[in-house]
Amino acid sequence: MTRAKALLRDYPIIPLLILLALLVGTLEIMRPGIVGERWIANTVKFAIPLAMLAACQTLTMLTGGIDLSAAIVATISSFVMATLVPFYGATGAILLSLLPAVAIGLLNGIGVGLFRVHPLIITLGTGLIGTGCLQVYQSTVIATGSEVPEALAWLGTGRTWGFPNALVLFVPFAALILYAQRRTGFGRLLFAMGDNEGAARLAGVRGWQVHLALYALSGLIAGIAGLLYVGLIKAPSLSLAVPLMLPSVAAAVIGGTSIFGGRGGYAGTIVGALILTVLGTMLTLLQMPEGVRRILFGGIILGVAAIHLRLTDTR
Amino acid sequence: MTNEAPLLDASGVEKRFGAVVALKAAALTIRRGEIVALMGANGAGKSTFVKILTGALRADGGHVKIRGTERTVGSPAEARKSGLVPVYQEPSLIPDLDVADNLRLGGTDPAKFTAWMAELGFERFDLTAMIRELPLATLRIIDLARALASEPDVLLLDEMTAALPTDLVEAVLKVVKQQAEAGRSVIYISHRFAEIAAVCHRAVVLRDGLTQGEVPIEDGAEERIVEMMLGEAIKPGETAAQRAAPPPQGTPRAAVKNLGATGKLSDVSFALHPGEVLGVVALEGQGQDELFEVLAGARKPDRGSIEVEGTPRRFTHPADAIAAGLSFVPGNRADALAMQQSVRDNLALPFSARARAWGPINMRREGEVVANTIDRLQIDTRAQGEVGRLSGGNQQKVTIGRWLAHGCDTLLLFDPTRGIDVRTKRQIYPLVRELAASGASVLFYSSELEEIQMACDRCIVIFNGRVVDTMPAAEADEPRLMRAAYGLTGDAA
Known part of the structure; x- marks a missing residue:
């Protein structure tokens, strides 16, 4: 028992993978024949934008923060991009659309790093401001129409040899984050700051620099996730990625990242995003009223997070 | 009195953290009116043992008897209820509240507390002082006075005198002796031999998670304790x-x-x-x-x-x-x-x-x-x-x-x-x-x-x-x- 427990503590991802397998198994029993190549590709396709937004939460949560503006930033960049395509072409529109994403991220970073505003408050605030700006922007560009570039649609929905094309973007992205979190100076500082900001300061870390870079990075990631997501949904709107907001936090929490900072990592978050996506499919198949589905969804998230914490607790 | 069951009797206590065995067989018995030093080098398992005794950790094995009845001390609150009150190295006070509010949180009687503070050398202690603004030494004395006010059968002091100035150390030692004279007991953890020699009756020595034995405090006890702690003799440093x-x-x-x-x-x-x-x-x-x-x-x-x-x-x-x-x-x-x-x-x-x-x-x-x-x-x-x-x-x-x-x-x-x-x-x-x-x-x-x-x-x-x-x-x-x-x-x- 103690050995099993030690194993779980050292590899907290194991129970998550087991849970994922159990969920997929249950789904197959509920609806035999559903789990096939096509279903897997579809699940992965929908899990990727969620996993990317959850990267924003994971990285900020490692420092004890959070980025509640991520889903709105994703929506903004996707909407801005789609409306700019008629003027600047796909490449230009994509690059331009990432500017507001990074700008909101920088604003968050300045708030957290320089003015010591709590991340929850500042990202909530910039998110609201962003929503407002987007509405103003929409009313000024109402006539021009919008367009989702071919390349993004290919990336968002297409499959090659059965694999979703989104993996072309996501595999290098995930590899980079996984590498950076433990093997770069910046990644180490995220853990150190979340664990004990005062100690990091005494070791010579200027916290504001880390916060500024972190939230700007989070904004950039959210922007890219938004572009990918609009390629998948193919219909830009003012609330495109907003429903992913709380699931992105949930994916990070289920994945074992502590909201108090210092503990966790991106590997768990990826599995967390997959679990949430499979769970979503399952609840849809149950053909229950929307209200009941939400109750179940919330309840299951709480249960999984609690059990995971129990299993990996050191006490 | 000697036939009375010990206040606290722990034996064969085990604890492991993953692959690390922190305690193999720790034991400690304390009777009414005794002051016992718990000693051990770093990593000997002292802190773990203390945490188990005070309910902050659960043991993997062994027995803890309180007044002769077998107990599993599941939480710090249970430990307190059965009369065992610890004072840890880190003060457990809320920085943004004043002293009186901190006392209220723990259900401590302010009158008793103030009396103990006076006993410890803080006459007419100001209960409206903010914890954040008090020096560390004062905080530790507050923690001690609070523990004393709850009239514990067994008081556990973990490195109580570390970082205390000499006058306060004297006051603490005096109070510890008074506890024993009043028929209560104290488990005294310290690295300072002079203090142990001054107040303790015997020392229980831990090494590598095992209780190595007990040494009555008398002339030459220091050498025996050091030997037991280290398993080897140590040379004093160059001066x-x-x-x-x-x-x-x-x-x-x-x-x-x-x-x-x-x-x-x-x-x-x-x-x-x-x-x-x-x-x-x-x-x-x-x-x-x-x-x-x-x-x-x-x-x-x-x-x-x-x-x-x-x-x-x-x-x-x-x-x-x-x-x-x-x-x-x-x-x-x-x-x-x-x-x-x-x-x-x-x-x-x-x-x-x-x-x-x-x-x-x-x-x-x-x-x-x-x-x-x-x-x-x-x-x-x-x-x-x-x-x-x-x-x-x-x-x-x-x-x-x-x-x-x-x-x-x-x-x-x-x-x-x-x-x-x-x-x-x-x-x-x-x-x-x-x-x-x-x-x-x-x-x-x-x-x-x-x-x-x-x-x-x-x-x-x-x-x-x-x-x-x-x-x-x-x-x-x-x-x-x-x-x-x-x-x-x-x-x-």
């Missing part, structure tokens, strides 16, 4: 008289002139030379905390100047001080360590601090530096995945080792041996000497006077925010330091 340091000359590494900050630190000047260990002696709260923080760049001075290698410097952030070669090891290890991270991450933390070092880490080179440091300081790496699970002495080695790994010209050590065992202490003094021999300068504040002669070349005494005495370490015997620390320097050199 200042044997070193005969030449008087320092040339440009000082760091020169402090008329430094002052926030009232407590009024006017301190001294020079610290390359290859020199300069001791700082002061009673609690004489401005030494502020002095170290200013030198570390963690606090801005109100007046005065700091020169490093002859160049005036102004530190606005610890990063500035580190860039100037000044590295700070704070008195409280919890202030310096990222407790949930690994030994490696903690040792390597300063390497990543500057933005230009945010890129990929050369894992092999870092691994070598870390391995060298672990080797040099003999850090016990059984629980290296999480610094918080190391013993106090090993945590202290990590906070010092970080700067050895990083390299520094001047090391600011604030009470580095606070609450750590004899063996680690005796590793720290030679290490400090070794650093000085290699050309580094060390500023060494200690709350234990005998350390000045063991580690330093010279020392300054600070009283009321001013340097009141400066002397070579060879002359810094305890009576002289004590007189100076209390501001009695009629014959100052």
Whole structure:
């Protein structure tokens, strides 16, 4: 028992993978024949934008923060991009659309790093401001129409040899984050700051620099996730990625990242995003009223997070 | 009375953390009216044993009997209910509440509390004082008075006197004796033999998670305890008289002139030379905390100047001080360590601090530096995945080792041996000497006077925010330091 427990503590991802397998198994029993190549590709396709937004939460949560503006930033960049395509072409529109994403991220970073505003408050605030700006922007560009570039649609929905094309973007992205979190100076500082900001300061870390870079990075990631997501949904709107907001936090929490900072990592978050996506499919198949589905969804998230914490607790 | 069941009888207590066995078979029996010292080197399992006895951790095996009945102490609250009240090393008070509110939270009777505070030397203690604004020593006394007010059958004191000035140590020892005379018991954990000899009846010695045995406190007990603790004899360190340091000359590494900050630190000047260990002696709260923080760049001075290698410097952030070669090891290890991270991450933390070092880490080179440091300081790496699970002495080695790994010209050590065992202490003094021999300068504040002669070349005494005495370490015997620390320097050199 103690050995099993030690194993779980050292590899907290194991129970998550087991849970994922159990969920997929249950789904197959509920609806035999559903789990096939096509279903897997579809699940992965929908899990990727969620996993990317959850990267924003994971990285900020490692420092004890959070980025509640991520889903709105994703929506903004996707909407801005789609409306700019008629003027600047796909490449230009994509690059331009990432500017507001990074700008909101920088604003968050300045708030957290320089003015010591709590991340929850500042990202909530910039998110609201962003929503407002987007509405103003929409009313000024109402006539021009919008367009989702071919390349993004290919990336968002297409499959090659059965694999979703989104993996072309996501595999290098995930590899980079996984590498950076433990093997770069910046990644180490995220853990150190979340664990004990005062100690990091005494070791010579200027916290504001880390916060500024972190939230700007989070904004950039959210922007890219938004572009990918609009390629998948193919219909830009003012609330495109907003429903992913709380699931992105949930994916990070289920994945074992502590909201108090210092503990966790991106590997768990990826599995967390997959679990949430499979769970979503399952609840849809149950053909229950929307209200009941939400109750179940919330309840299951709480249960999984609690059990995971129990299993990996050191006490 | 002798036939009465012991108040507390623990035997065969086991605890493991993953692969690490912290306790194999720990045992402790305490009867009414006894004061028992619980002793052991760092990593012996003392802290784990205490946490199990007080309900903060669950044992994996063994028996704990309270007044003859078998109990599993499931939580600190249960432990308190059965009459066992601990006072831990870290004060358990809420900083943003005043004393009265903190008492209310624990359900402590303010009248009893005030009486105990008076007993401990704090007459007419002000209950409206904010915890945040009180010095550490006072907080520990508050914790003790609060525990006493609950009239515990067994009082557990974990390094109660570490970082306390001598007058308060006397007061604590007096109260501990009174407890025993009143038929209550005390488990007394300390690394200071003098205190144990003064109050305890016997000592229970732990080593490697096993209770090695009991030693009645009598003449020669110290040697037997040390032998049991270490499994070997230890040699006292080299002292200042044997070193005969030449008087320092040339440009000082760091020169402090008329430094002052926030009232407590009024006017301190001294020079610290390359290859020199300069001791700082002061009673609690004489401005030494502020002095170290200013030198570390963690606090801005109100007046005065700091020169490093002859160049005036102004530190606005610890990063500035580190860039100037000044590295700070704070008195409280919890202030310096990222407790949930690994030994490696903690040792390597300063390497990543500057933005230009945010890129990929050369894992092999870092691994070598870390391995060298672990080797040099003999850090016990059984629980290296999480610094918080190391013993106090090993945590202290990590906070010092970080700067050895990083390299520094001047090391600011604030009470580095606070609450750590004899063996680690005796590793720290030679290490400090070794650093000085290699050309580094060390500023060494200690709350234990005998350390000045063991580690330093010279020392300054600070009283009321001013340097009141400066002397070579060879002359810094305890009576002289004590007189100076209390501001009695009629014959100052």
